[in-house]
Amino acid sequence: MTIAAFSASYAEAREKFLAAATAAGAALEAYDNPNRGPDGGSLATDTAWLGPDDARRVLVLISGTHGVEGFCGSGIQVDWLGGSGALPADTAVLLIHAMNPHGFAWLRRVTEEGCDLNRNHVDHGKPYPENSGYDDIADDLLPPSLTGPEGQAADARLLAYREKVGELAYYRAVASGQFRHPDGLFFGGGGPAWANRTLHRIIDARLRGRSDIGVIDFHTGLGPFGYGEMITDYDPDGEGAARVRAFWGDSATEMRKGQTVAQVTDGATHYGFMRALPDTRVTFGTLEFGTYDRLAGQRTLRADHWLHKYGDPLGPEARPIKAAIRRQYYPDTPDWKEAVLFRGDQAVRMALAALRGASARRGEPTSLPYQGRYNGDAR
Numbered sequence: 001m002t003i004a005a006f007s008a009s010y011a012e013a014r015e016k017f018l019a020a021a022t023a024a025g026a027a028l029e030a031y032d033n034p035n036r037g038p039d040g041g042s043l044a045t046d047t048a049w050l051g052p053d054d055a056r057r058v059l060v061l062i063s064g065t066h067g068v069e070g071f072c073g074s075g076i077q078v079d080w081l082g083g084s085g086a087l088p089a090d091t092a093v094l095l096i097h098a099m100n101p102h103g104f105a106w107l108r109r110v111t112e113e114g115c116d117l118n119r120n121h122v123d124h125g126k127p128y129p130e131n132s133g134y135d136d137i138a139d140d141l142l143p144p145s146l147t148g149p150e151g152q153a154a155d156a157r158l159l160a161y162r163e164k165v166g167e168l169a170y171y172r173a174v175a176s177g178q179f180r181h182p183d184g185l186f187f188g189g190g191g192p193a194w195a196n197r198t199l200h201r202i203i204d205a206r207l208r209g210r211s212d213i214g215v216i217d218f219h220t221g222l223g224p225f226g227y228g229e230m231i232t233d234y235d236p237d238g239e240g241a242a243r244v245r246a247f248w249g250d251s252a253t254e255m256r257k258g259q260t261v262a263q264v265t266d267g268a269t270h271y272g273f274m275r276a277l278p279d280t281r282v283t284f285g286t287l288e289f290g291t292y293d294r295l296a297g298q299r300t301l302r303a304d305h306w307l308h309k310y311g312d313p314l315g316p317e318a319r320p321i322k323a324a325i326r327r328q329y330y331p332d333t334p335d336w337k338e339a340v341l342f343r344g345d346q347a348v349r350m351a352l353a354a355l356r357g358a359s360a361r362r363g364e365p366t367s368l369p370y371q372g373r374y375n376g377d378a379r
């Protein structure tokens with residue numbers, strides 16, 4: 001493992017990924033995004049395939065679903081490619097680099113359409129989920145000014161709302177996804193984003209007809225600094241959740257049991273895979289690496305959305321805002337990067353073992369006789 005696998009920009013990350021994939025003997029394919037980066041450079045989602053074309057089992061590794069979080073996943077991918085070695089029989093690995101290249105290059109969480117890609121994989125033929133809580137605070141999350149009397153008044157109203165409804169309800173209102181405010185935070189979109197459509201092109205080209213598919217979608221921003229939490233969106237105690245624990249053991253957390261702070265009710269990439277591959281055993285895990293506190297993250301997202309709604313993303317006011325969102329989702333410190341590589345390599349290794357039939361070793365529950373009341377030392 002080496003932290004040199006990480007990059008300082010989208011362009012550098014893409015260059016390192018393509019070089020590492022080529023050196024590993026991977027088959028490459030590029031899906032060109034029609035937009036340009038802030039430096040005028042081209043953008044693309046790149047894929048690398050290692051292993052037999054007809055492999056029944058495939059492990060998929062995704063970086064950059066939330067663009068600015070791509071530094072993390074790209075580093076893991078590049079590092080793994082550098083020491084990938086021989087794969088198990090009848091098994092392939094598909095690496096999807098920069099699923100949201102526009103957000104990666106522009107240091108944004110969202111896509112060029114303003115969509116949070118992890119809220120965009122809903123059934124767009126049905127009514128969108130409601131989020132009345134976001135409607136209540138939408139104007140205060142993105143007032144015309146985030147500073148001065150106007151910004152202070154908006155912050156005061158947000159604080160009053162949070163105190164009124166409680167921390168959990170406030171977080172759900174802000175972050176669970178909304179479909180009425182295109183310029184706002186966590187917007188799910190009015191249709192499939194380019195990155196959504198591109199993922200389905202990749203699925204059609206590479207994943208149809210397989211028997212077992214494991215997926216790790218790398219994210220950052222939630223949880224303790226440097227800790228990698230494996231999150232599952234499957235129904236509680238169902239077969240999917242059981243497979244996740246067979247893959248990654250007792251460290252996996254179930255969102256629908258309330259074991260994690262993640263609050264995505266629908267639209268995550270997990271659901272995109274489930275809907276696209278209903279007849280395939282898909283074991284999907286979101287590996288979320290902690291950075292800094294959640295409210296700091298909200299401040300950076302508000303500032304970035306404000307910049308792209310009211311300001312100039314290429315002007316001087318953009319510099320501190322982009323530096324802040326980059327730091328929030330990519331701390332860029334040696335200890336954080338070392339922790340990310342260790343956990344990322346562990347998750348990939350465990351997934352490959354599980355695809356060939358191994359199961360993560362789990363702690364045995366302790367059974368104690370029911371005594372009706374506590375009989376310990378009462379001193």
